[in-house]
Amino acid sequence: MWTARLRRYILCVMQEAPHLFGAWESFYVIVGSSAAALTGLQFVVITLIKEAWRTPSTGEIGAYATPTIFHFCATLAVSATLSAPWPTHTGARLLIGATGLTGLVYAAYVTWRATHSSRYKPVLEDWIWHVTLPLIAYLAMFVSAVTLEASFVGSLFAIAGSALLLLYIGIHNAWDTTTYVASGQAASTERVAEQTGSAGTRTPEPSPAPAPVSSSAAQGQ
Numbered sequence: 633m634w635t636a637r638l639r640r641y642i643l644c645v646m647q648e649a650p651h652l653f654g655a656w657e658s659f660y661v662i663v664g665s666s667a668a669a670l671t672g673l674q675f676v677v678i679t680l681i682k683e684a685w686r687t688p689s690t691g692e693i694g695a696y697a698t699p700t701i702f703h704f705c706a707t708l709a710v711s712a713t714l715s716a717p718w719p720t721h722t723g724a725r726l727l728i729g730a731t732g733l734t735g736l737v738y739a740a741y742v743t744w745r746a747t748h749s750s751r752y753k754p755v756l757e758d759w760i761w762h763v764t765l766p767l768i769a770y771l772a773m774f775v776s777a778v779t780l781e782a783s784f785v786g787s788l789f790a791i792a793g794s795a796l797l798l799l800y801i802g803i804h805n806a807w808d809t810t811t812y813v814a815s816g817q818a819a820s821t822e823r824v825a826e827q828t829g830s831a832g833t834r835t836p837e838p839s840p841a842p843a844p845v846s847s848s849a850a851q852g853q
Contacts, residue, residue: 706770714728734770
């Protein structure tokens with residue numbers, strides 16, 4: 633008897649899926665367009681890194697810059713997936729699950745790169761925003777895709793929260809990188825100014841006094 637109820641519930645959910653997806657359309661239009669627009673911001677950040685470091689390490693870029701692009705693209709992919717006119721929720725469920733699983737693997741890879749960085753050692757804030765929160769977002773996205781049939785409405789809210797969290801992670805990390813590069817440029821400019829100022833105000837050494845002329849030499853002259 634309970635199997636028949638479960639079958640009817642799943643059939644009802646599959647029939648209502650397009651309508652429930654449509655209710656989220658405005659939300660994902662806002663989130664997806666924001667992620668697409670903010671992707672361009674990261675190109676500006678990379679330009680700043682290139683100007684500040686001249687020879688930036690691929691390890692730091694792969695650990696702190698490229699993941700931001702990945703988070704924005706994942707948010708855009710989820711937004712496009714749930715904005716598409718699916719006849720059933722199966723296709724959306726598979727794509728979102730694949731996005732979450734890929735994000736988990738990539739977040740683990742980013743963690744490995746961060747721990748093997750030679751130029752910069754991550755602090756507590758870096759571990760939170762670059763490692764912990766992305767892992768939570770992608771794990772929630774993957775679990776929500778798996779449990780979409782059992783808890784359809786709750787899973788949709790969890791997926792939306794994960795996408796929004798990834799968007800905020802990308803914004804924070806892009807801003808954090810920008811301020812780090814800007815502060816490094818300011819510090820180097822101050823050091824150059826101090827060195828130039830100290831060189832320009834250096835007190836000239838006094839010239840040696842002429843040797844005294846002896847009295848016999850003066851009489852001979």
